[in-house]
Amino acid sequence: MRDAHHVTVMTGAGVSAESGIPTFRDAMEGLWARFDPMQLATPEAFAANPELVTRWYDHRRMMCAACDPNPAHETLTHMQRVFTSSGCRFTLITQNVDRLHQRAGSDPVIELHGSLFMWRCTGCGRSTEQTGVAFETYPPTCEACGGCLRPGVVWFHEMLPEEAIGAAQQAAGACDVFLSIGTSSMVYPAAGLVGAAHTRGARTAEINRDETPISGSVDWHLRGAAGRILPALAESLSDSPKDF
Numbered sequence: 001m002r003d004a005h006h007v008t009v010m011t012g013a014g015v016s017a018e019s020g021i022p023t024f025r026d027a028m029e030g031l032w033a034r035f036d037p038m039q040l041a042t043p044e045a046f047a048a049n050p051e052l053v054t055r056w057y058d059h060r061r062m063m064c065a066a067c068d069p070n071p072a073h074e075t076l077t078h079m080q081r082v083f084t085s086s087g088c089r090f091t092l093i094t095q096n097v098d099r100l101h102q103r104a105g106s107d108p109v110i111e112l113h114g115s116l117f118m119w120r121c122t123g124c125g126r127s128t129e130q131t132g133v134a135f136e137t138y139p140p141t142c143e144a145c146g147g148c149l150r151p152g153v154v155w156f157h158e159m160l161p162e163e164a165i166g167a168a169q170q171a172a173g174a175c176d177v178f179l180s181i182g183t184s185s186m187v188y189p190a191a192g193l194v195g196a197a198h199t200r201g202a203r204t205a206e207i208n209r210d211e212t213p214i215s216g217s218v219d220w221h222l223r224g225a226a227g228r229i230l231p232a233l234a235e236s237l238s239d240s241p242k243d244f
């Protein structure tokens, strides 16, 4: 990383878990426990019961809004600033939909799975940022045309946003260091990015609490909490030519 010209980072649920954000399944408690994820997270479920599905996503939006970025998010923001101000590139890709990277100050962030805070009108297609209090009605409706709003997340049976996956693949192929952080590396095409980086000659590292399918094929596997390891990694770069 001292000599790198382009670092690409991909983060997953583990980074958010350290902020107290429950995973999709862990959030399914209380009155949500009786549902199956397929009743809440598919286009078919939304078509069948838009009230239920939008209530669920608004519930999750509120849970995320109540959590704060942790030292992993903050360190990545710092690294992005240092690399960018040194004339290098730092691409941050996330599978998380909670906006914690942006709230820590990271910009830009490639959101592979969309965001809980952007809602899209199923009538006119307009996307609006929703950062305020919970909606008053479910499904919420579009101010422009009265159509139903849906959360701007990627559901089961849906494709990843083309622009985001294209930018992620481009960054994975162009970087000289690729870090995979807090992701189980089980979901494609996201899981393929580290392999693509490796094939193109990048040095690769994984930071995760547990072993994953890629642990054996990365150059370094750092096991533990990202909120502890990333600040230590940044600290170890303080003697680099970049101004950490």
Ligand SMILES: [Zn+2]
Binding pocket: 121, 122, 123, 124, 125, 126, 142, 143, 144, 145, 146, 147
């Ligand atoms: Zn509309």
